[in-house]
Amino acid sequence: MAKVVFNIWRTNPSGGEFRAYETDITEGMVVLDAVHQIQAEHANDLAVRWNCKAGKCGSCSAEINGHPKLMCMTRMSDMPEGKPVSIQPMKAFPVIKDLVTDVSVNYRVKKSIKKFKPRSPDAPDGTWRMAQVDIDRVQEFRKCIECFLCQDVCHVLREHALHDKFAGPRHMVYNAALEMHPLDIEDRTGDLKNAHGIGFCNITKCCTTVCPENIHITDNAIIPLKERVADKFYDPLMKLFRIFSK
Amino acid sequence: MFYGYLDRLEDILMASYETYHHDVLVIGSGGAGLRAAIEASVAGVSVAVICRSLLGKAHTVMAEGGVAAALANVDDRDSWKVHFTDTMRGGQYLNNWRMAELHAKEAPDRVRELEAWGAVFDRTDDGKILQRNFGGHKYPRLAHVGDRTGLELIRTLQDYAIHQKIDVYQEHTIVSLLKEGEKVVGAFGYDREKGLFKVFHAKAVIMATGGMGKIYKISSNSGDCTGGGISLAYHAGAELIDMEFVQFHPTGMVWPPSVRGLLITEGVRGEGGVLRNKQGRRFMFDDIPELYKGQTSTDEEEGWRYTQGDKNAKRPPELLTRDHVARCITREIKEGRGSPHGGVYLDIAWIKEKISNASEHIKRKLPSMYHQFKELAGVDITKEPMEVGPTTHYIMGGVRVDADTQMTTVPGLFAAGECAAGLHGANRLGGNSLSDLLVFGKRAGEHAAVYAKGTKAGSVDDKQLEEIATWVLSPFERESTPTAENPFQVQSDLQEEMQKLVGIVRVESELNEAIEKIKAFRERAGHAACGGNRGFNPGWHTAIELKHMVTVAEAIALAARERKESRGGHFREDYPGKSEVFAKINVSIQKDAAGNMVVKQVPKLKIREDLQQIIDEMK
Numbered sequence A: 001m002a003k004v005v006f007n008i009w010r011t012n013p014s015g016g017e018f019r020a021y022e023t024d025i026t027e028g029m030v031v032l033d034a035v036h037q038i039q040a041e042h043a044n045d046l047a048v049r050w051n052c053k054a055g056k057c058g059s060c061s062a063e064i065n066g067h068p069k070l071m072c073m074t075r076m077s078d079m080p081e082g083k084p085v086s087i088q089p090m091k092a093f094p095v096i097k098d099l100v101t102d103v104s105v106n107y108r109v110k111k112s113i114k115k116f117k118p119r120s121p122d123a124p125d126g127t128w129r130m131a132q133v134d135i136d137r138v139q140e141f142r143k144c145i146e147c148f149l150c151q152d153v154c155h156v157l158r159e160h161a162l163h164d165k166f167a168g169p170r171h172m173v174y175n176a177a178l179e180m181h182p183l184d185i186e187d188r189t190g191d192l193k194n195a196h197g198i199g200f201c202n203i204t205k206c207c208t209t210v211c212p213e214n215i216h217i218t219d220n221a222i223i224p225l226k227e228r229v230a231d232k233f234y235d236p237l238m239k240l241f242r243i244f245s246k
Numbered sequence B: 001m002f003y004g005y006l007d008r009l010e011d012i013l014m015a016s017y018e019t020y021h022h023d024v025l026v027i028g029s030g031g032a033g034l035r036a037a038i039e040a041s042v043a044g045v046s047v048a049v050i051c052r053s054l055l056g057k058a059h060t061v062m063a064e065g066g067v068a069a070a071l072a073n074v075d076d077r078d079s080w081k082v083h084f085t086d087t088m089r090g091g092q093y094l095n096n097w098r099m100a101e102l103h104a105k106e107a108p109d110r111v112r113e114l115e116a117w118g119a120v121f122d123r124t125d126d127g128k129i130l131q132r133n134f135g136g137h138k139y140p141r142l143a144h145v146g147d148r149t150g151l152e153l154i155r156t157l158q159d160y161a162i163h164q165k166i167d168v169y170q171e172h173t174i175v176s177l178l179k180e181g182e183k184v185v186g187a188f189g190y191d192r193e194k195g196l197f198k199v200f201h202a203k204a205v206i207m208a209t210g211g212m213g214k215i216y217k218i219s220s221n222s223g224d225c226t227g228g229g230i231s232l233a234y235h236a237g238a239e240l241i242d243m244e245f246v247q248f249h250p251t252g253m254v255w256p257p258s259v260r261g262l263l264i265t266e267g268v269r270g271e272g273g274v275l276r277n278k279q280g281r282r283f284m285f286d287d288i289p290e291l292y293k294g295q296t297s298t299d300e301e302e303g304w305r306y307t308q309g310d311k312n313a314k315r316p317p318e319l320l321t322r323d324h325v326a327r328c329i330t331r332e333i334k335e336g337r338g339s340p341h342g343g344v345y346l347d348i349a350w351i352k353e354k355i356s357n358a359s360e361h362i363k364r365k366l367p368s369m370y371h372q373f374k375e376l377a378g379v380d381i382t383k384e385p386m387e388v389g390p391t392t393h394y395i396m397g398g399v400r401v402d403a404d405t406q407m408t409t410v411p412g413l414f415a416a417g418e419c420a421a422g423l424h425g426a427n428r429l430g431g432n433s434l435s436d437l438l439v440f441g442k443r444a445g446e447h448a449a450v451y452a453k454g455t456k457a458g459s460v461d462d463k464q465l466e467e468i469a470t471w472v473l474s475p476f477e478r479e480s481t482p483t484a485e486n487p488f489q490v491q492s493d494l495q496e497e498m499q500k501l502v503g504i505v506r507v508e509s510e511l512n513e514a515i516e517k518i519k520a521f522r523e524r525a526g527h528a529a530c531g532g533n534r535g536f537n538p539g540w541h542t543a544i545e546l547k548h549m550v551t552v553a554e555a556i557a558l559a560a561r562e563r564k565e566s567r568g569g570h571f572r573e574d575y576p577g578k579s580e581v582f583a584k585i586n587v588s589i590q591k592d593a594a595g596n597m598v599v600k601q602v603p604k605l606k607i608r609e610d611l612q613q614i615i616d617e618m619k
Helices: A031-041 A104-111 A132-141 A149-153 A169-179 A189-193 A206-210 A217-233 A236-245 B002-014 B031-042 B080-090 B097-116 B149-161 B228-235 B290-295 B300-307 B322-334 B349-353 B358-365 B367-376 B432-453 B462-477 B487-501 B508-527 B538-562 B609-617
Strands: A002-012 A015-025 A061-064 A067-070 A085-088 A095-097 B018-027 B047-050 B166-169 B172-180 B183-191 B197-207 B246-253 B274-276 B344-347 B386-395 B398-400 B413-415 B585-591 B597-603
Touching (some): A002 A095, A015 A031, A031 A085, A031 B487, A067 A149, A104 A169, A132 A217, B018 B183, B018 B432, B031 B149, B031 B166, B080 B097, B097 B432, B172 B228, B172 B462, B172 B538, B197 B228, B197 B462, B228 B413, B274 B322, B322 B386, B349 B358, B413 B432, B462 B538, B487 B508, B487 B538, B508 B538, B538 B585
Parallel strands (some): A002 A085, B018 B047, B018 B197, B047 B166
Antiparallel strands (some): A061 A067, B172 B183, B344 B386
8 A cells, every 4th residue: 555646636716726635545546546535535526527437438538647548447556656646637628627527519519420321221121231341440430438538639629729620539430430331321521521620630640549449540530531531522533523424 | 615605505595496398308318218218209209318427428338248139140049939038037037027028029129220320230240230148048149249239339329319309418417306296297406517406397207317236335337326216216106126136247357456346248258258266167067056957058068169159059057147157156255265356267268279369359259358357457368367256237126117108106207227127027137238228218218208298297386396405405504513424435334334234145134234224324324414516516416316325225125135035136045045925026115105115015917828838838
């Protein structure tokens, strides 16, 4: 057992400040355990969002020693020994209280993406046939737990606050899951180019680095979507082809 | 401080509420709640969903293994009749037979519907939905997506629901139902962000609040699973049944302590994982119950073949029902044959003796399990065995409902999913929970809409609202009183006692002790105090919630004392056998006029003859 100091962001009427709390750390603890312990022992009103404590719901996103992470999947044994641990809310979203941020923008953006539209069923009983190899890549995108850490770290949103111009990595992954779904017949490339601003992404791959589900956001979702948009709107041969095939 | 005090005073004096009107109000946004809301909105009534947390974060995300439905994609001998029989056998025939029938018949359509809404299940070689083996299911029946089926299910429902006409209230907590005479006519709650009071008027209310694992110390459940809906319904007059039947999942993590209880999917055993004690013995072969002798293998080799899809092989004893496996593990640990941290070994790495690319195979079939152990315990499950032990997982009991409509015993109040009771009887089969959500979520939505269309909006008198508001704010008033209790401390003490006294092995003396202690907990909950103000204040939230946790704890303990036999999830050390008398009854719990919790034995529903015949034929 060791005593560790946590500097936790607490909001107050004039904004907020880091406050230091000391608590006992035992083997196997994760950062969220420490926060809960502090909450129970020293600060009952310390606001933290959490549900599953198993890395599956994506609620407890925060910045631990400056790194965007899930608190429930960050082990204390991975923290530098003998040093205080800082915990602050995600920077890309407005703070509600302490470690809790207002992530509602993500729900609004998602709703603006055209919904799944399947082709007609393949079999008379109303079912479809899909090969496993054809759904592997979509299943990768569907692992997303909507923790919004990728949104937090994306500099377009984090540094430039362009939430209304760029949908962000999470919603690129969502778009990709729909666009590459073998049954889907909707076309989202126009929205990707305009409303969802895929051009804002300049492939720094920060989102991929922080994804707790290890989704290859940039390589597997964003770049292929960029290619689709480029094919449709910027390829002169395709443009001619489309004009004459009308 | 001064600022906070004014805030509170103003609210008490002015009793200000924001008021909303809907036809159907769904409380809970997991699988059952979302499916209910979708169905009600299809029926053309105005619908609202209350999410305690953010949308899409409910405990459903944690479901791993799959959704049970007799699609017969992998084994064409499967049918609703076999699924029905398996469910009844698993529930030791205490199930509501009509629910078991509807469930088995309708689950396939509910699963196919998800595919039409965008779900991407794993596939068979011929491109259909793949199904896997699971405990108590005769044939491979669980449609799944690796070991993250729950996430797929909730995301599919969420992404479909946001394009329906449904009002979603995120991070809102309901603290009481509202009644007009006998009828439920709405609910009272607050939003977490600001702590503002909200009054939701509704013609019909659907409870879909899930389970109660968090009243135990070791639990696989999400933080929200505090039994709130069961308690809300009970306090509104609804009858509860089968509350003694709590499922302890055999395989939870045991090390490190901070993740103790975290679920390890039954899918590990479905894919060939075996249980061993510290002597290396596969102890599950030592105790195969009579009811399952005919369909369980006594040969290790045959068991392996079963997990690999050999239709002529019988299942290995690791895939017996959860209640039985959990008890066997408990026995091994108790008798000194456990692992270093108080569990037994679950080994999937051994399959490398059987297949060449075992490591890749395990990572593909059980990706979350691989990561969970790697990241939280530093164990590579493709190389070494896991240490596992039982964990509180599910409650079979809950609010009594009509099988067809999901209406509770209170007019205007419906319930679906884990907070409702009946389908699973004394023990739930793995995979039958996700199908339960879909089948009965849909039914609840459909019938709540019908009910709402035929009902006039009720009204709520101000006195009722003021009483609730005063109670909800009372923790602030107690902050500096001498008897003030830390809500988190009361909560963790309750969890500790429930684990110790009303756990997997029960005995009358301990249950009596538990019931006495729960009375004391009710007192302490009444002293739970909080500081700060009403904005996103977990101390306050917990202080309010304690009432529900204590109510559910009491119901479980009382029902457990009443059932003097061992059956399914309920094991009594002092009555280790099954009893003919208790085979015919359900234990019912209801609040009397004086506010006391009353326990009754009620005769179980008489099964329809043709269904009994199906059961007899398949014995």
